[in-house]
Amino acid sequence: MTTHRSKLDLVLGTITDGVLVVDSQGVVLYANQAAEKLLARSPIVGQSLAIPVNPDKNSYQDINLIRPNGLAWAEMRSAPLEWDGQPGYVIALRDITERKHIELERQKFVSLADNSMEFIGMCDMNLAPFYINEAGMRLVGLDSLEQGVRTPVQEFFFPEDQRFILDEFFPRVVREGHADVEIRFRHFKSGAEIWMLYNVFFIKDSTGEPAGFATVSRDISASKQVKAALREASQRKDEFLAMLAHELRNPLTPINNAAHILDRLKQEDPRLGWATEIIKRQVKHLTHLVDDLLDVSRIVQGKISLKKERLDLVEVIKAVLETARGFILAKQQHLDVRLPEQPILLEADSVRLSQVLLNLLDNASKYSLEKGRIEVNVQLLGAEVEIEVRDNGTGISAELLPTIFDLFQQGSRTLERSQGGLGIGLTLVKQLVEMHGGRVTASSPGAGLGSTFSVRLPTIIEAPPCPVSETPTPSPNAGMRVLVVDDDADVRKSTALLLELNGYEVKMADSGKQAITLIDTFHPDVVLLDIGMPGENGYQVAQCIRRLPNGSDLLLIAVSGYGQAEDLTRSQEAGFDHHLVKPLNLTTLCNLLEPKFANKLN
The missing domain is CATH 1.20.58 (Methane Monooxygenase Hydroxylase; Chain G, domain 1)
Structure with missing residues (x-):
C-alpha cells in the first residue's frame, strides 16, 4: 500500500492540476503539491474544506476559492471515491483565475461599450471587424453584429476616402500606436455622411505581437454643422462689411x-x-x-498689414490732435501738448500710427472726468522716440494693469463713464506698435489717480521731405488726356473737375459702352474706370479696352469701393495697371500719372 501511495504521490506531484481526496465531511485525506499551492495551505491534510460536491455523480463546475492572499477561481471536477475503506470524493482543481480576470475585464468592457453612446469596435490585422457595440451599429445603420462582421473596415467610409484610410491612416496607427482623424462615416441604409472623430489604437497580444485595431469614435456631425454655419456667417459678415x-x-x-x-x-x-x-x-x-x-x-487673426513710408511723426501727431480736439473739447478737457521743434522721421504707416495715437487719446478722454487734463509729450531718446499720453482720470487698478492690452479687456464702468468702447482699442495699439518695431507700456499709481501710456518707436536718420498737402501743385497745360468712367454722376463730375483744375484734359463716360466709344474718338492716355457699374462691370470693360488696337498702351486704373486682397488680384487679372480705393487720394493718383506724362513728352 505504501509503495502504491508513493507511486501515486510521484505521479500526482508532476501535474499542474490540484488533486484532493476528501471524506464525506469535507476533511482532506490527500492533497498533491499543486492543490496545496492553489489553496495556499500547507499542510492541508486533516483540514476541513467547504467545497461543494455532488454526492450522487461526477460533477463539473467553477468555484471561488478564498485564499489568505485573495480570491481565486478554479475549474472543479469531482467524483465519489472510497479511500482507505472510507467513502469520500476525489476532486481535481484547475486554476482559472487569470482566465476569470480576463473574462471579468471583457465583461466590463462589453458593459461599458454597450452602454456607450460612441462607436466602439475592434478588428483584426486584416481590418475584418469582430466586435461593434450597439451604439456603433445604430449610428451607421447596421442591422446586426453579423452584418458588421461581414463588412471590412474600409466599407464604413466613402469610396473617395478609402485610399487615405488604407494607405495613410492605418500605417500611421501601426507606426505610432495611435492616431485620430476627422472623417466621414457612411450610413449603410441612407448613404448619408456622419462626421466622426476617428480614434484608432493598435492592439498587441500578451507576447507583443500585433493583434488588431480598436476604435472609440465620436459623432461630431453636430459640431461640424455648427462650424460650417459659423464659417458661412463669417463669410456673410465679411461680404456685408465689404459691401458696407x-x-x-x-x-x-x-x-x-x-x-x-x-x-x-x-x-x-x-x-x-x-x-x-x-x-x-x-x-x-x-x-x-x-x-x-x-x-x-484681421485684428482677431493678427492679419493687419502695414503700408510703410518715410514720414514726419510730428506732422502725424498734429493731424491726429486736430481730430481729437473735437471729443476732448466736448468734455471741456484741457489738452497740453509738448512736441519737439525739429521733424522726427520714421519708417511707418501714417494711417496705422494715427490709429494708435487716436485710440490712446480717445481712451484718455473717455476715462477722465469733464474738465480733466490730458498731456501729450513727445521726446527723442537716442535712436527712439517716446510718445507719452498722460491723464488724471480714473486710473488703472493693480489687478487690471497686467491685462490692459488683452482683447476685450476693460475696466469697470460707471454711469457717468458708460462709454467704454468694445475693449479692442488697446489691443490694436499694442499690435500696431509692435508691428512698427516698437513697444507700448501702461502705468498707473492706482484707481482714481490717472494713467500713463508710453509708446516707443525706432527713428531713422534722414529721409526726403514729406509732402505737407494732399493737393499737388497744378500742372498747367499738362496735355494729358484722362477719361473718367463712373455711373455715379457726383463722383464722375467732381473727379473730372478736380483733374481739370490740375491741368489735365478730361472727358467723362457713365458706362462701359460709352467709354469704348470715347476711347476711339478722344484717344485718352489714362482711363479711370469704376468697377461697380451696372451692365458690364469694370472688369469686363477693362478686358474689352485691352483688346482694342491701342488698348495695351493705355494706363488703366481701377477705382473701387472694394479694396480687399482678392479685389486687387481680380483687377490685375482683368488687365488694370493699378487699383485705387475710394475716396481717391489725389496725390497718389497724380504720382501714378506723372510717369505716363513724362513718357508722352519724350
Missing part, C-alpha cells in the same frame, strides 16, 4: 473731391479755407473708420 465699406466710400469720393476743388477755388475769406480743411480732415477720419471696419476680423 463700398457703399460708404462711394459718397466719400465726391465729398473729398469737392473739398479739394474748394481748396483750389478759395479766395481771401479765411472761413472758406477753414471749412474746407474741416471737410478734408473729417473725410480722412471717416475713411480711416471705414478701413478699421474691415479690420475687425
Whole structure:
C-alpha cells in the first residue's frame, strides 16, 4: 500500500492540476503539491474544506476559492471515491483565475461599450471587424453584429476616402500606436455622411505581437454643422462689411473731391479755407473708420498689414490732435501738448500710427472726468522716440494693469463713464506698435489717480521731405488726356473737375459702352474706370479696352469701393495697371500719372 501511495504521490506531484481526496465531511485525506499551492495551505491534510460536491455523480463546475492572499477561481471536477475503506470524493482543481480576470475585464468592457453612446469596435490585422457595440451599429445603420462582421473596415467610409484610410491612416496607427482623424462615416441604409472623430489604437497580444485595431469614435456631425454655419456667417459678415465699406466710400469720393476743388477755388475769406480743411480732415477720419471696419476680423487673426513710408511723426501727431480736439473739447478737457521743434522721421504707416495715437487719446478722454487734463509729450531718446499720453482720470487698478492690452479687456464702468468702447482699442495699439518695431507700456499709481501710456518707436536718420498737402501743385497745360468712367454722376463730375483744375484734359463716360466709344474718338492716355457699374462691370470693360488696337498702351486704373486682397488680384487679372480705393487720394493718383506724362513728352 505504501509503495502504491508513493507511486501515486510521484505521479500526482508532476501535474499542474490540484488533486484532493476528501471524506464525506469535507476533511482532506490527500492533497498533491499543486492543490496545496492553489489553496495556499500547507499542510492541508486533516483540514476541513467547504467545497461543494455532488454526492450522487461526477460533477463539473467553477468555484471561488478564498485564499489568505485573495480570491481565486478554479475549474472543479469531482467524483465519489472510497479511500482507505472510507467513502469520500476525489476532486481535481484547475486554476482559472487569470482566465476569470480576463473574462471579468471583457465583461466590463462589453458593459461599458454597450452602454456607450460612441462607436466602439475592434478588428483584426486584416481590418475584418469582430466586435461593434450597439451604439456603433445604430449610428451607421447596421442591422446586426453579423452584418458588421461581414463588412471590412474600409466599407464604413466613402469610396473617395478609402485610399487615405488604407494607405495613410492605418500605417500611421501601426507606426505610432495611435492616431485620430476627422472623417466621414457612411450610413449603410441612407448613404448619408456622419462626421466622426476617428480614434484608432493598435492592439498587441500578451507576447507583443500585433493583434488588431480598436476604435472609440465620436459623432461630431453636430459640431461640424455648427462650424460650417459659423464659417458661412463669417463669410456673410465679411461680404456685408465689404459691401458696407463700398457703399460708404462711394459718397466719400465726391465729398473729398469737392473739398479739394474748394481748396483750389478759395479766395481771401479765411472761413472758406477753414471749412474746407474741416471737410478734408473729417473725410480722412471717416475713411480711416471705414478701413478699421474691415479690420475687425484681421485684428482677431493678427492679419493687419502695414503700408510703410518715410514720414514726419510730428506732422502725424498734429493731424491726429486736430481730430481729437473735437471729443476732448466736448468734455471741456484741457489738452497740453509738448512736441519737439525739429521733424522726427520714421519708417511707418501714417494711417496705422494715427490709429494708435487716436485710440490712446480717445481712451484718455473717455476715462477722465469733464474738465480733466490730458498731456501729450513727445521726446527723442537716442535712436527712439517716446510718445507719452498722460491723464488724471480714473486710473488703472493693480489687478487690471497686467491685462490692459488683452482683447476685450476693460475696466469697470460707471454711469457717468458708460462709454467704454468694445475693449479692442488697446489691443490694436499694442499690435500696431509692435508691428512698427516698437513697444507700448501702461502705468498707473492706482484707481482714481490717472494713467500713463508710453509708446516707443525706432527713428531713422534722414529721409526726403514729406509732402505737407494732399493737393499737388497744378500742372498747367499738362496735355494729358484722362477719361473718367463712373455711373455715379457726383463722383464722375467732381473727379473730372478736380483733374481739370490740375491741368489735365478730361472727358467723362457713365458706362462701359460709352467709354469704348470715347476711347476711339478722344484717344485718352489714362482711363479711370469704376468697377461697380451696372451692365458690364469694370472688369469686363477693362478686358474689352485691352483688346482694342491701342488698348495695351493705355494706363488703366481701377477705382473701387472694394479694396480687399482678392479685389486687387481680380483687377490685375482683368488687365488694370493699378487699383485705387475710394475716396481717391489725389496725390497718389497724380504720382501714378506723372510717369505716363513724362513718357508722352519724350
